[in-house]
Amino acid sequence: CLNPFLDVVDLLTRFHAKYPGVHIRLRQIPTEPAFEELRNDRAEIALAGLPDPMPAGFEGVLIARDRLAFVCCRSHPLADRKSVRPSDLVEHSFVDLTRQWYTRRQVDAYCRDVKLDRQVSCEVNELATLFDLVCAGIGVAITMRRLAMQYREHLTIIDLSPGGPTI
Numbered sequence: 001c002l003n004p005f006l007d008v009v010d011l012l013t014r015f016h017a018k019y020p021g022v023h024i025r026l027r028q029i030p031t032e033p034a035f036e037e038l039r040n041d042r043a044e045i046a047l048a049g050l051p052d053p054m055p056a057g058f059e060g061v062l063i064a065r066d067r068l069a070f071v072c073c074r075s076h077p078l079a080d081r082k083s084v085r086p087s088d089l090v091e092h093s094f095v096d097l098t099r100q101w102y103t104r105r106q107v108d109a110y111c112r113d114v115k116l117d118r119q120v121s122c123e124v125n126e127l128a129t130l131f132d133l134v135c136a137g138i139g140v141a142i143t144m145r146r147l148a149m150q151y152r153e154h155l156t157i158i159d160l161s162p163g164g165p166t167i
Helices: 009-018 030-039 102-113 128-135 144-151
Strands: 068-073 093-095 119-124 141-144 155-160
Touching: 030 068, 068 093, 068 102, 068 144, 093 102, 093 128, 102 141, 119 128, 128 141, 128 144, 128 155, 141 144, 144 155
Parallel strands: 093 119
Antiparallel strands: 068 141, 068 155
């Protein structure tokens, strides 16, 4: 999920060229387990959403910011809209990440703030599956705009009104 924000492959390629003897183990895991890996000395760095507040003993460096957006398949009844209000989304079935993911917690907080009682019919543990399910019309999602941009040829990205928080 870092690709829209940071070219991890390029970064690792340059690092490996400079330090060929260093073994790198790259794993994709949710935010909370990533902090546990750091806390238990099983990782030296985590690239993750910055929780507010940061857990005690950790320091974060901002790499990028993003905003939440609504995404749906191209044939969805809302696909022709420029923006959607929470009241437009009530009757729609959602696909979302599991609650361990920072993005999910931000989406949940946004929905609480705008009083959107959404029905999450499918929870997944990785973004590619989430977007595949949205593209297939299984459900709609609220997610970070730049993450959704990777799938813009297959889905529709719509502004939220009111807009979501900067993440």
